[in-house]
Amino acid sequence: MKFIDEATIKVYAGDGGNGVATFRREKYEPMGGPNGGDGGKGGSVFVLADRNINTLVDYRYTRTFKAQRGQNGSGSDCYGAGGEDMVLRVPVGTTISDKATGQALVDLNTDGQQVMIAKGGNGGLGNIHFKSSINRSPRQCTKGEPGEEFELYLELKVLADVGLLGMPNAGKSTFIRSVSAAKPKVADYPFTTLHPNLGVVRVDAERSFVIADVPGLIEGAAEGAGLGHQFLRHLARTSLLLHLVDIAPFDESVNPVEEAKAIVNELKKYDEALYHKPRWLVLNKIDMVPDAKQVVADFVKAYGWQGRVFAISAISGVGCKELTYAIMEHLEQVRAQAQAEQEETTVHETTKSISVTE
Helix, strand or coil, rough: CCCCCCCCCEEEEECCCCCCCCCCCCCECCCCCCCCCCCCCCCCEEEEECCCCCCCCCCHHHHHHHHHCCCCCCCCCCCCCCCCCEEEECCEEEECCCCCCCECEECCCCCCEEEEEEEECCCCCCHHHHHCCCCCCCCCCCCHHHHHHEEEEEEEEECCCCCCCCCCCCCCCCCCCHHCCCCCCCCCCCCCCCCCEEEECCCCCCCCEEECCCCCCCHHHHHHHCCCCCHHHHHHCCCCCEEECCCCCCCCCCCHHHHHHHHHHHHHCCHHHHCCEEEEEECCCHCCCHHHHHHHHHHHHHHHHCCEEEEEHHHHHHHHHHHHHHHHHHHHHHCCCCCCCCCCHHHHHHHHHHHHHH
């Protein structure tokens, strides 16, 4: 299946049915009075986050979606049937914004989350609503209201705890294959990863996290070099970035320090918030250098790195287990802090509500 992470669609909620002006005309009741029913409500358009879907390919070629119109009212006080709602299923992690204004409408980050995105029009009124003591034969009725319509921009940002960042052939795909059950393509040429891959890293029986591998960046990505920045959006939801660096490139003219700095510069050009996320330095392929400790020390000094550093070999697994345990510990701290902040906010809102009531 082709991976599609953005799409533009048009949605049309159903129009309301029209009310009617009719009168009772039965035997022995020639002047029975008004009995025109209301029109039915138009169907609305909903979006539903579904964890069984992982791409927006359904919205790449079919771009117009219309909910059903409400039926018109009829005589004998019969109301028109309401139009059937339309439910659009999207992957978890999809954000929806108004194409015309750019305003964000909803962020579907939970499986089963459902939101109305376009409301159906109300049905029109039949003439039974207009009868009175001085107007016993009303011929008024109203038309149904039009349903809402929008042009929407759908953007998928995958849900992952950890994101991998690095040059092509830094070993990101090999690393995710080493620590999870994911099997992204691995080859000895750049840009083997053409779309994001997710892997679940199970630290033990009850603890795990999700890691995302995105296509590699190269210098000049901001100007469209390589695959550009188009996949960096998938790192927006992560709590931690792992910057993988090939410490033993095959081309001796390649300087790993300069490549690492170039990646960080491209990240800063793309998004300041992403640039300021917690980021660890992971030096890969240490099994291919003679004195790994000295090479790591020289790299850190030349790069001027002040954060956490890990030296691993993704292909042999050296250092990978220790790295995954460190990641799990970091994520648990982040989750505990977020939960504490949420509980504090809840207590504050409850206290404020009690004070207002008193």
